Amino acid sequence: MPVIVLTKWDMPGDHRTIIPISEISTGNHHSHHSVKGTVIHKGPLVSSSTYHFILKAVIAGDNAEAEGSSINIVILGTLAKDFSQAVNEKDVVIASGYTVGKSPTARKDKRHVCNLLLSGDQAQIHVFWHSPSDLPSSRQAKMKKTSAPPTLLSTPKYKYVKLSDLNAGAVVNVYGVVVFFKQPYKSRGTDFCSSLKITDQSEQKITCTIFCSKPESHPQIFQIGDIVRLHRVKIQPYKDSVTLMNSFGFSALAFSGKVDADTEPRTSSKTFHFTEEDRRTVTELRSWAADQNLMSEDLNVRLSGAQPKTYFNLTCQLLAKAPVHSTCTLLRVWDGTRCPYALLKVTVNANIIEGTTSFSEEREKLIANVLVFDNHVQCTKNLKPGDFLRIFNLRAIPGSIRLPGVRSSQVEEINHLSFHLHGGTAYGRGIRILPDNCTDVQELKRIMKVFHENMELNQPEVNDSAMWDAWNTPPQSPVKGASVEFSTERTCDHELQPVTLSELKHCTPGSFHHVRAQLRSYEPSRLHQVLKLYCSKCQSMQDIPDNKLVSKVFSEASTVPNGPPSPPDWCLSGQVHLPGESEPGPGGRTLNVHLSAQLTVEGRSKELIFLTGCTPLEACHLATTFTNVIPVRSLPGGQLDLLDLSVPFLFRGRKRFYGCKQCSKGAAVREPKADGDNIIDEKKIAEAFGIQLLKFVLLLTFHLQDATDKLDAYLLRESEHFFNVSTEETATKQEVQDRISRTLNYYCPPEGNADERPWLDLCLAAYRTYMDENKKVYFQIKSTRTREL
Template sequence: MSFHILSEGTGPSALVPTDLSRIPVSLISVHTDCVNRRVEGRVVHKGPLVSAVQDFILKAVIEEKDSSPHVSSQNNSINVFLLGALAKKFSQDVNQGDMILVSGFTVEKSPTASKDRLHPCNLLLSGDSACIYVFREQPSPDPSSLVPSKRSSTLEVSKAAKAPKYTYVQLGDLKAGSVVNVYGVVVFFKQPFRSRGTDFCSSLKITDQSKQRTICTIFCDNREKHPQIYQAGDIVRLHRVKAQLFDGSINLVNTFGFSALTFDGAVGGAVEPRTSSQSFHFDEEDKRTVEELRSWAAGQVLFPQNSASIPLSAVQPKTYFNLTCQLLAKAPVDSTCTLLKVWDGTRCPHTLLNAVVEPAVTEGPTSFSKNKENFIANVLVFDNHTEMARQLKPGAFLRINNLQATSGSSKVLGLASSQSEGDHLAFYLHGGTSYGRGIGVLPENSAPIQELKRVLDSFPVDVGVEELNDSDLLEVWGTPPESLESDCSHHIKLVPLSELKQSNPDQMHNVRVQLRSYQPRRLYQALKLFCRKCTSIQEIPDDELVADVFSEASKRSESCTPPWWALRGNVNLPGDSPDRTLSIYLPTHLVTEGKTKELLFLMGSTLEETCRLAASYQNVVPVTSSGGHLAPLDSSAPFLFTGRKRYYGCKRCSEAAIRNPSPDGLGVFNAKTLAEAFSVQLLEFVLLMKLEVQDATDTLEVLIWKDAELFLGVSAEDIAVNQEAQNHMCQTMDSLCPPESRTGRGPWLDLCLKTFRGKDDGGQDQNYYHVCNAPIIKNSST
């Protein structure tokens, strides 16, 4: 095989051996004589390099540049498959948009022609006869000095090409049948929704300085490839869209090689492209174009008044509105409806429906403080939007478009409610995509969310609740500030609690106190999961919920093709008859090295069976199948079992996928290396408690979490799996705060306390306190 990168001068035909005759793509068939024939076209799609069992493979799509206008786009675009070293070289040195010439190919019938709407045949390039010429624009070309007199059997590469130069057409100058690149301001859009086929479809209307408004319809196989539009006024750059005449107007549709960038439309904001593409061209000229469109749009009346988002405090019954909010929790109501609990930090003036769902099916907190509950809106999402709702994670920031506010009793709505019978305002997101109806996820750095976060951050918390449950404890105190990691010395002068309460925030104090009470009283509830990335503290899923996750995964599990790096096998459960076997996948290199006990991927098991196997294998990763490939279980379940230890991933911060893992520097697999391999944000076990302490002058409520392990003399990870550690925690708390059945108080404790500032339920600033460092126990008050 041979591979050449050449400069484009008088055209490809003048730069290649004369014994190759060109054949138009439209005339290719499985009966085509491929000897001494060549095909020319522009690369409009370049797939990833895939490492197969014995070789490399890459798929590309080329489109004939100068085909006849009477030839359909289906017949002038064709799939090209490259194998071996040629595929690897193509992946390294060919860019989307390059012109290429191929020879030495074979022709096969395309099994995907009806789906991808391309040529009914594929070109296959492999072996010694395969040859590729790549043509690029370079200054002062000298084609004669670069073209070989005959095809070579070695790889020959010229100097790298410069970045491509793109031209853009104004919307008022579009001509039917042309494939163009355009910029535009979004005046209307529909979020991607599943079409009747396998693709997702989105639609947007754009305009530019020509004042022509043009509809663009986009079909892509996944949501991420669609333009990431957050609101009307965003600016889009669309590459390789085709102008078509429809009902007397020019519309745009995406073609092969389509790509999109999106920008915030606010004047003066950062020009940061939004895209799922790993590479794209964007220079100073593009930046100027975006800023010019921003300035022009700011002086125009482009959007209807109801296109802006309004807060919950301004919502009125019998209206449709757009809402920017944060998702707190969600739960399925039935197969066609999902309940979203959202808030935006403002309170609706009308009584809102407070739907009640089972805690076992709720993702996110199951209860909130009394104050916050009044600010939470229940949104009922129906029909085609439930698929998107199922993918949402609590904590995400949302833009919900065309939401209906309607009055109705809880009985009529068909949902359980904690309220008495009467009319309550409910929010519906009906099926369909009319008026842009849908749900979009906005990133935290977007302008609408920056404003929303400022409102949420100023929201007052409830303090002084008599008896807190798990969720309330997190709700009231939140995550302590990172500055609490500062050292606190017991040599600091002792101060009485009454004096401490008068001190300034952000100070360390040393107090001598007795423990009056603590929460939670059920000490096992003090064990939590902590994410260092988003600094959230989460509850540990109970075994019943985890068992249900395993049961559902087992029902969905089906045979799948093992990845190239793993071998499929079966394993008998310890102590069971040989008839009860489970499917396992083992990394190939562990099998060849005789280390099969170090790591296995387990499919179709129950929670109990997984725990039993974890006693015999060092690391067990439960998996299911999706689309014929290995996939992780729902993130409510542990992603890894190591003996009796279970490791969880953060739902908000993880993008879990099963990949080939590598051991650490010592050749050992552990939770950290496996989490990194699977793109899981590892959660840490922590202890979280509220203590009520007292001295002769006053009482004080304090929180302890980062130093709780020092306080109790046992690690949170041990408490999660070790009964002796759990007993030790109970004995320690009994000794510090004796049960009422005993006489007398517990010992005096020297505690280091850190003061920080927060707001009470009236919105007033107030001091709060956290325990730092381990206590010193005193047998008397002296």
Template sequence: MLGVMPICVVSDPRTQPPAHLQRLPIPHLSLSSAAPHMSVKAKVRKKFPLVCPEGDCDYILKTVIQEYEDQQNPPSGFTSINTILFGPLAKDFSETVAEGDLLVLAGFAVGRSPTVKKDGLHPCNLQLAGGDVHVYVYPASTLGPSPNKVSSRTPAVNTEAAKAKYAYVALKDLKAGTIVNVYGVVTFFKQPFRTKGTDYCSTLKITDESDVKLGCSIFSEKLEDHPQIYKTGDIVRLHRVKMQLFNGAVNGMSTLGFSALTFDGTAGSPVTPRTSSRSFHFGDEDRQAVERLRAWAAGQADLPATSAVVLSAVQPRTYFDLTCQLLAKAQMDACCTLLKVWDGTMCADPLLNVSVEQDALEGSLAPTRGRHNLVANVLVYENHVEMARELKPGSYLCIYNLHAVAQSAETPPGGGGAGGAGHLSFQLHRGTAFGRGIRVLPDDSPDLQELKSRLESLENDPSDSSLIEWSTPPESLDMDPENSLTVRTCDHTQERVTLACVKSSTPPRVSHVRVRLRSYQPESLHQALKLHCPNCKVLLDVPDEEAIASRFREALSEAGCCSEPWAFTGHLDSCEPGRQISLHLCRSVEKGTRATFEEMCRMSGVQRSMVPVRSSEGRMTLLDLSAPFLFRGPKRYYGCTQCSQVKHVELDTQAEMEANEGTIAEVLGVQPLQYVFLVKMALEDDTDCLDALLWNDAESFFCVSASDAEASQEQQDCIQQTLDKLCPPGGSLEDHPWLDLCLRSYTVEESGQHMVCHQILNTAVRRTDV
């Protein structure tokens, strides 16, 4: 008989929970499911840290549990659900329960999950607090032998899992909002890199027989949970990938329970999964799926070729992948590490020798027998330094997107040696653009076997250099490096110049440049929206809604002491220039009634046009120009205080004509202000940097009008997505795409001094890219 404590640990797995508890499968849970006799049976998938927001006893703990599939026909639907525990129960749970334990929960409440769109779990959550809650814990150690444990090098198939059946979706049939299993051929990948949080992130792009490409982002705290991809052409099987819409295309993201298998894509090679999972299902149908994709990929000429190159085939100023052995390394400074590597072939160009103090060098160059043209010096920068520090001399590596640089006789970056003109050094630049990174090759890598064979051949013939086919590495997922995310719409015939040339030239001048967007201001989109008077050229911030509401309240307060009747808001049906304005009172705004700003906003959604007016000396006039002079649906129109000559308004209920905003402004005596964008962009190329304004042509650049953006959250989101594409949040500048821009340089006078300014014009974002 089980105890009645809120948390009861059951040592004998044969012990059953109280008979009065009725089990309810997690997929069947709804907001009306909570009842004292209902229970769920689930395993703990993830337990988050205990938090205490406001005091020693105000504990909160979140855990994710998954339906315990001990039934012959388990129910379909959301099997994992967030569970929130409160108070002392949360603290006891944190100290008692571990991931993998089996739970029976009773006395819970069911609420809406606020994170369903983010985590893809059950739309409800379970909430446990108070004396009616009972948690029966069956520790994982008492549930019998765990699944067969296998190493990451020789993974074994779990015989129990082998009974499972998984459905796989073709890439052409993917839909946003679903969690699916997929197979694909890798066309691009990035090694895992550390995010600003606790996770590592890796990205890949896959395709299948439907010729549809899918980008995927994998997040996990453990490196071993990421797909073990060695080169393009590898085949991956991804389980539990959440599909979501981003920039108009469906993309995949890892979710709870994500797992991956990777296979060599070479036809005829063993179908051996690469994974760190302790158990997984892999049967004849999976083997057939891998073989089918191998055969299909072998016949596709447009699939990206491998970028692997041996040193004997390297050409200056190219990017390539190098499979090599690390002989020695040295720390040059905090941001640079030197790796001395070889692959058994001799480079056709002389190699730069970066010399360092002998005591600073870890490892030995003895295997090269002093033949220095066999040894390539690789300078590893910034975010790759952490990985380089962990490398052991003698290990075998694949270095992705390595840059062959022709050095002059000057001292190389971070090095103390020198080389003659045309000597090659190799640099692994910062960032993860184009798949840049380092991977230690496992013992079962096919590339490693080829490398070892080549190195062993040097024992008999040091000049041996087995060449393999070389091809230029892709600079991006889909596009040629010369392409950009923007297109110039001008008819100028100038050649493209550098930013250094732009800054050294005398304005006025129009230039074509190829740059990256380092940053932009303001970062908040609403602050980039301005009001501009085409008459006096004044530029104003869009009034804050609280300021407008405050002005309305002031007007209501002022009207409270008036003895004469007055009307505050009106519905404009028609007007003609040269006549007094025709104003018809709203049905809801009768003699003596007043409207707040909030009421104006509500009424404008129903009425065609709303003009805020007030009583002044027995006549109606506009409220004032610190508030909108006209409301039309979600749009608001403002007037210039300097250029407007506001007229009195007369009632005329006989008018029938419709009027546009310009006509309304004219009869009211208002000079309307125009909505515009104003964004300062920090541009940079390899030679220099400068700030440029995006203003007059901003609407053409974003393909969105400023007035529409002010009234539409959807349009604002569209612009924000564009900016995120041009200047991705986080990461380094080299992760940012190239932009082709038309720049105008001009001078302005400020405080008696002439300043050179730059403006982006005649440029638009490619709509296929955002």
């Protein structure tokens, strides 16, 4: 927006209400207000690496002598430059599109307790010049020089700093992925405090502490993995690192961290600046976070999945609330599903209940009583029946419960499950009101619609399946016997009736089950992360090393000054030129090679080539010409030795083969022996070298859903059978990788909704790992394969 010059006949074009300076406060919304005042001080224009320009000024109302009738204004960006050129002291200005903050100098300068910040494309300043004839000639010349007023930077360009480049004392703008957070809580002063820890592609983790007068002014973080954009945070030294704190003009945006979510910002601000470049930044951070597995374990549990002695996050709607004691408040909530356990009943006087005091018998079966304690009681005072909430770190407690303050009237209940939100802020404990545009809120509203439609049809019986259908699945569940064409088929011989996912959660380990479900999502989302290396001996699993690590190991092996290699007597020494070079010359390279003499004379299919001083790319090139290429290094004394087993020990064509470091004790270069057919393959070579060969496997986590619940199942040992592919081909052939991607995209369309997802008929094995102290039951997909698409 421009700095607009007015004459005495002009009026501001936006027609906002002009309020006196005395009415400005941090507790009011000023998005439709303007402030008019005379410039009594204009500071110098200061250059800034973050905002380009900064200028501070003071404007006063009609009674400039009265305390608090003048106010400091801070102008950022190109608007500050235009203000410096177009405005002088004693000019009258009208400012709009500002934000209000606390003035840190109010006691000293006796001005207003607040100050105004003008920044961004909504900020606007009108300056009133009484008459051009009354102005100095220099200002008349400036007016004649331009046919239009100076123009504000309508699309401000903000600079963002990587978290690894923070310097103490600076005020910066940053983006980050949330790896820890605490909801806003009342500090010892007048503000609310929240804290979070963020990271970015620099892999630096930085703590942020934010103080704001209102909880809604804090970043609206819903779960670990969300993305935040913080403007104007100050870098403070802390121990051996730094921390971020909000400074004057602080603002925050938050986004879902899910790769397929929209990029609509979450904010309480009426106006904010968000461009396509910001959208790209959010998308890149999401993609990077997914690769780093920064998204937290899904702790969001519905009432149907609540288990005793666990902590979880609950997304729900508040139906009613009532004080139980000065340190305890009762919240009556529901999420459309029914808890499988008997729940604690809380008796309170109907006169103190805020919200509906009684519900139908069927509705009561879906309602849970949540007891909120200590510091969170203050937060419940701002909650209203009908609000949609996310309660973090809620605890499910079984056993005998008596409530504080009502010991005489409360009946002691045995073996009932109660839900407690304990005091404190550990593990992010707290309550957050969810906005109406939140995806989870939209799903909850669909549930309420189904319930009320059934009530209008005089069908009060609304079972969990019907409620869950409205939440996230098609209206008919194939578990109920509907005619559905499944996209997978079971190949097992088990004669079992299909069960629901909610029933499956209560099964015993060591059993097989048939389920019919949809694929809600899967991890990892990137195919190159799906492929793993598996050792059948120690049953360990590891990622395939990236090119950076492989190049580093090869480089270290080639720079060790151990003298010329001395190959074993069963090898012949020689040299080989890189493919495409018939003679050594500029740009070419000659490599020392050692060939297994006995195998070479038998034919090319048994060639064994040992390379010293090569790069991974050179080994790949030579593997297209020679059958077996083995990178080695020279030990002191000249003996040949294998490279570190964190990299491939054998190249065959486009294939690479790896060994298990833990199980390959005493691995060394030895002569392999051919079998009766004179065949030398990777198994013979690994056996001769004393290497435990690793196998390629596909590892996926399927997040399944049906009409009753959600459940995670692993696809591991039978992944080849499931996709009808070879894992070795998956590692080398693009067409096989594309086939798997098409299958996953068909099961879980990136842009589709639940109605478009096909149903899967699966055989699941329930098991328990011996290392899991919590005795958790896991599920693995068995004897199932994909139908031809």
